[in-house]
Amino acid sequence: MAAMSDLAPLDxxxxxxxxxxxxxxxxxxxxxxxxxxxxxxxxIVRVRRPMQRNERLFRIGDPLGSLFIAREGAFxxxxxxxxxxxxxxxxxxxxxxxxxDALGHGAHRCEAVALTxxxxxxxxxxxxxxxxxxxxxxxxxxxxxIGQGMERDQDHLNILVRRQANERxxxxxxxxxxxxxxxxxxxxxxxxxxxxxxxxxxxxLALETVSRxxxxxxxxxxxxxxxxxxxxxxxxxxxxxAHLEGPQPPLRVARG
Amino acid sequence: MAAMSDLAPLDxxxxxxxxxxxxxxxxxxxxxxxxxxxxxxxxIVRVRRPMQRNERLFRIGDPLGSLFIAREGAFxxxxxxxxxxxxxxxxxxxxxxxxxDALGHGAHRCEAVALTxxxxxxxxxxxxxxxxxxxxxxxxxxxxxIGQGMERDQDHLNILVRRQANERxxxxxxxxxxxxxxxxxxxxxxxxxxxxxxxxxxxxLALETVSRxxxxxxxxxxxxxxxxxxxxxxxxxxxxxAHLEGPQPPLRVARG
DNA sequence: CGCAAGATTGAAACGTATCAAGTTGGGTGG
DNA sequence: CCACCCAACTTGATACGTTTCAATCTTGCG
Numbered sequence: 214m215a216a217m218s219d220l221a222p223l224d225x226x227x228x229x230x231x232x233x234x235x236x237x238x239x240x241x242x243x244x245x246x247x248x249x250x251x252x253x254x255x256x257i258v259r260v261r262r263p264m265q266r267n268e269r270l271f272r273i274g275d276p277l278g279s280l281f282i283a284r285e286g287a288f289x290x291x292x293x294x295x296x297x298x299x300x301x302x303x304x305x306x307x308x309x310x311x312x313x314d315a316l317g318h319g320a321h322r323c324e325a326v327a328l329t330x331x332x333x334x335x336x337x338x339x340x341x342x343x344x345x346x347x348x349x350x351x352x353x354x355x356x357x358x359i360g361q362g363m364e365r366d367q368d369h370l371n372i373l374v375r376r377q378a379n380e381r382x383x384x385x386x387x388x389x390x391x392x393x394x395x396x397x398x399x400x401x402x403x404x405x406x407x408x409x410x411x412x413x414x415x416x417x418l419a420l421e422t423v424s425r426x427x428x429x430x431x432x433x434x435x436x437x438x439x440x441x442x443x444x445x446x447x448x449x450x451x452x453x454x455a456h457l458e459g460p461q462p463p464l465r466v467a468r469g
Numbered sequence: 470m471a472a473m474s475d476l477a478p479l480d481x482x483x484x485x486x487x488x489x490x491x492x493x494x495x496x497x498x499x500x501x502x503x504x505x506x507x508x509x510x511x512x513i514v515r516v517r518r519p520m521q522r523n524e525r526l527f528r529i530g531d532p533l534g535s536l537f538i539a540r541e542g543a544f545x546x547x548x549x550x551x552x553x554x555x556x557x558x559x560x561x562x563x564x565x566x567x568x569x570d571a572l573g574h575g576a577h578r579c580e581a582v583a584l585t586x587x588x589x590x591x592x593x594x595x596x597x598x599x600x601x602x603x604x605x606x607x608x609x610x611x612x613x614x615i616g617q618g619m620e621r622d623q624d625h626l627n628i629l630v631r632r633q634a635n636e637r638x639x640x641x642x643x644x645x646x647x648x649x650x651x652x653x654x655x656x657x658x659x660x661x662x663x664x665x666x667x668x669x670x671x672x673x674l675a676l677e678t679v680s681r682x683x684x685x686x687x688x689x690x691x692x693x694x695x696x697x698x699x700x701x702x703x704x705x706x707x708x709x710x711a712h713l714e715g716p717q718p719p720l721r722v723a724r725g
Numbered sequence: 726c727g728c729a730a731g732a733t734t735g736a737a738a739c740g741t742a743t744c745a746a747g748t749t750g751g752g753t754g755g
Numbered sequence: 756c757c758a759c760c761c762a763a764c765t766t767g768a769t770a771c772g773t774t775t776c777a778a779t780c781t782t783g784c785g
Contacts, residue, residue, distance in 0.1 A: 292627070296712040300630055302623060314623070316616025322623070342612065346602040356598065359615060360572025366622050367548070367558060367570070367578070373629040374556055374673040376742080378773070409732060417630040419774050424733055440732085440782075456552040632774080634741070665764060675742050680765055696750080696764085 231255045232334075240308035240396065241282055242336070242358060246350045254351060257340040260284075263332040270311060270325035270333065277315035279335045283307045286331020287406035289415075290314060290323040301415040303365065304328070304389075304407060307396050312338075313362050328406040373417050375456075381416045382426040383455035386436065390445055401448065405441040430454075487511045488590075496564035496652065497538055498592070498614060502606045510607060513596040516540075519588040526567060526581035526589065533571035535591045539563045542587020543662035545671075546570060546579040557671040559621060560584070560645075560663060563652050568594075569618050584662040629673050631712075637672045638682040639711035642692065646701055657704065661697040686710075 232243045232255050243251050259279075264270075270281050273293060288305040292314075302323055305311050311333075315321040345352040372384045394400035405412070409427075413420040430436045435451050437444040445451055452458050488499045488511050499507050515535075520526075526537050529549060544561040548570075558579055561567050567589075571577040601608040628640045650656035661668070665683075669676035686692045691707050693700040701707055708714050 292623070294627065294712060295714055300627060302626065313616065313619060316612050317620040322620065342608055343605065346605060346608050349599065349602060352598055352602050356572050360569065363569060363619060363622065364573040364578065366619065366626070370558065370622070370626055370629065371548070371550065371556060373626065422773060456550060458551060678741060
């Protein structure tokens with residue numbers, strides 16, 4: 214019943230009906246609001262046509278018009294520094310808000326690029342802000358979703374500050390698995406929507422270092438790599454490499 | 470007229486009257502709202518007692534109660550990873566919101582520590598959210614201020630992803646100068662509110678590397694260092710080191 | 726089938742972490 | 756007022772890990 218994660222073109226017409234029928238409902242803006250409120254929200258949500266790989270939702274400098282949420286597919290947001298270097302600021306899986314980078318000054322600092330074919334919901338910001346003002350629960354949820362976006366940014370920061378390449382990679386794979394789990398996919402087996410180069414950029418490493426890291430993790434029996442298909446064989450050891458757990462639950466104190 | 474940045478105890482009684490008399494008004498939540506709205510906001514803002522160095526505004530796990538804004542002084546927010554490592558997530562100068570880390574899940578992921586003596590305004594989140602719902606301009610400004618906080622986080626991220634220590638340091642000093650300028654201080658001369666160790670932690674470097682970086686910048690005549698007092702002598706070259714400008718406005722094309 | 730883009734592997738150069746030893750400066754007590 | 760102390764900072768030498776450059780291998784696609 215929850216299978217069929219393949220693109221089924223006919224589903225789209227069905228899905229576009231409303232948030233009420235969306236499988237991501239509880240992860241997205243509608244979480245925790247009632248049927249009547251949902252209708253108010255639904256009224257302002259536009260469902261865009263499917264997008265192709267490398268299409269952009271918005272570009273740097275575009276005025277903030279809408280927030281976007283992928284229903285299917287994945288995106289990256291990329292900032293470009295003054296000297297022309299691209300930096301990937303985030304990856305966005307289904308249910309995760311895209312476009313918050315423009316909140317501060319009303320214009321996008323990043324561009325949002327589809328990593329795969331995708332289809333997205335569009336929520337005009339002006340209207341969202343206005344409706345949220347009238348519906349406290351939506352207001353609450355909006356702030357919550359914004360906050361969750363900030364948490365993902367902070368997780369990214371915590372990756373970048375790790376000194377060892379292997380820690381960063383382990384943390385990245387572990388985190389990605391968690392995010393897939395949340396949206397109902399397997400956390401142990403998934404297909405990376407992005408290239409090694411994108412991963413390297415995101416992690417602040419050279420592309421070769423990422424490749425070597427994958428190889429190393431595979432040699433150690435922690436993951437299995439088949440191109441972009443990743444299988445996590447030893448989740449616990451991955452977490453340990455990422456320093457997500459105390460080294461081990463070690464010396465049990467011998468007194469008492 | 471705009472001098473006297475020293476702590477003048479008697480000023481506090483005056484300042485606490487209201488946002489309307491606060492010099493940070495246009496940088497903070499009140500920006501862009503009218504007198505009547507300002508009163509509504511003022512009603513829910515509490516001004517806390519001055520704080521001492523190393524005092525905490527909140528701790529990890531505390532439920533989200535309020536947002537805070539320093540009027541004077543500086544704070545750091547620190548997250549602690551599962552393996553006990555502390556990571557400085559941000560520094561907060563006057564006018565910058567503190568406490569947004571709890572928006573996502575309703576509990577703080579960081580602790581906020583005063584780096585200097587300070588005094589702060591406290592805005593209960595529940596009430597702020599409710600009042601913002603009724604005042605579109607405040608709603609707008611709230612989202613804007615949140616967005617600006619995210620922009621600072623993104624700047625931090627862009628620092629961490631720079632590979633060379635000197636770039637990170639240059640970027641850090643340059644950015645800090647800008648932030649001081651915004652709040653009406655000198656961008657060329659300021660006193661660092663944080664230790665070398667804090668800077669190193671924030672930049673993902675060893676503290677010795679930060680120290681060496683300062684020395685190097687000083688030898689090159691770009692900055693002058695006297696303990697925590699920093700003077701930026703050559704702003705443009707600093708920006709260049711930080712790759713904030715094209716290497717130089719080079720070869721003027723010889724045609725035309 | 727063959728090409729091009731993406732990914733892996735190898736060897737060498739570089740930069741930073743680390744360990745260890747000074748140095749400075751602010752605060753305290755004699 | 757000086758001597759002392761401690762914390763913060765600076766400086767030096769070495770080891771390690773990652774970047775870089777280069778070559779090979781794989782995959783997807785026309």
